[in-house]
Ligand code: SF4
């Protein structure tokens with residue numbers, strides 16, 4: 001164990017991990033976060049707290065993470081490279097650790113063009129790969145990015161990164177994953193999977209390179225509420241592949257929400273049998289309350305206890 | 308070269324609304340090549356302004372001149388006589404030219420007619436594209452001759468990000484993903500293994516971040 005992360009301990013025990021996502025609010029009340037945390041508490045091992053996802057201003061992931069933590073769930077703080085430079089990021093990492101946060105997920109972040117402040121100036125001082133490496137070196141080498149020693153109480157995060165098997169160039173995706181592992185990534189959460197066949201090909205390449213033995217891969221799933229939601233993801237979200245069958249299935253369904261849950265549960269059951277996948281990450285966007293049902297019906301309840 | 312595009316005519320007209328006489332100065336450098344601030348554009352701008360003011364029954368007098376380069380003090384000296392009796396000088400050069408004129412004539416009101424966009428080149432007639440972000444520490448030898456600093460929407464050094472799909476960048480279906488281009492090129496050069504190397508954080512101190520940058524060549528300094 002490199003860290004005090006509960007997620008790390010569960011994954012290291014070889015348990016099939018379950019994480020979910022909580023999106024912080026566009027205001028300063030913690031009530032909704034508390035509510036979602038209480039509801040999910042017994043059903044997931046940790047929750048991701050997004051960092052102004054799609055470049056929309058929301059409560060900071062660290063602050064929201066604290067509310068989640070107070071309500072009994074371990075947070076995974078997302079940190080993007082879009083809004084902060086290396087100084088601010090390291091400062092926030094120290095702060096988050098001091099508050100008890102033990103997991104960080106490093107990502108580039110959606111371009112500001114998609115958000116509610118498209119005229120903002122982006123930062124991108126460092127990229128996600130360099131961020132991963134920075135967090136690792138702060139922990140293992142006890143140094144800041146500049147090389148200066150962290151004299152005491154270095155932040156010891158369990159380091160996460162993302163992988164998108166549906167982006168291009170496809171053959172390079174696994175190579176880039178390896179690069180992230182070399183940089184220091186210890187767990188990976190993937191983009192939402194709808195095209196299972198492509199994901200399986202991705203995992204095959206992962207196994208060929210032996211990467212499943214060096215990193216914990218948590219497969220991303222998203223329950224869809226309607227065929228329109230599926231269509232939107234299919235056509236308007238870059239780096240996503242949604243097969244027509246899924247759109248059709250939801251279109252034909254009498255109760256599309258119920259069908260969306262069914263699809264998600266089937267996906268999880270399928271994913272569990274893919275060698276090298278060590279967990280599932282449920283991104284129920286604006287539908288957090290459905291997570292317990294999905295976990296339960298997918299046969300992932302009760303959750304194991306961390307050591 | 309520097310690519311600049313003219314501001315909307317209303318915006319320029321608004322800047323000179325209190326003037327009776329203005330000097331409109333073009334530049335025979337980059338902005339002539341990118342068809343926004345050369346002789347022709349200078350004359351057109353001057354006449355457009357005159358016509359607008361004519362219609363408002365508030366005539367504007369214009370004088371025009373095109374400098375060989377507005378980013379060179381010696382060429383700006385040629386304006387000495389022309390600026391004397393004008394209320395303002397409108398420059399059609401890039402931001403450098405505007406500032407050089409302003410520096411030379413401290414008592415004159417100097418106005419930009421252009422938005423200076425980027426450095427790049429034309430990709431087809433009438434279309435220009437950015438190619439270099441002037442980072443001050445070129446890394447094109449690592450990326451197959453394609454600049455990720457400016458052509459990748461997130462200046463990623465270890466790309467491509469998860470938004471790259473079908474060769475396009477996540478920001479727009481019209482924008483090629485720079486990292487797809489880099490990947491393709493490295494592949495055809497047989498150098499894909501280079502992309503597995505972690506590129507360290509960039510030293511941005513040579514870039515925009517440290518105040519105005521200076522380039523000094525001791526060997527050509529006179530005196
Ligand atoms: S690496 Fe720097 S100097 Fe080279 S083309 Fe890109 S921005 Fe320009």
Ligand code: SF4
Nearest residue numbers: 459468476477484485
């Ligand atoms: S899609 Fe390509 S060009 Fe666009 S931000 Fe990602 S890596 Fe950069």
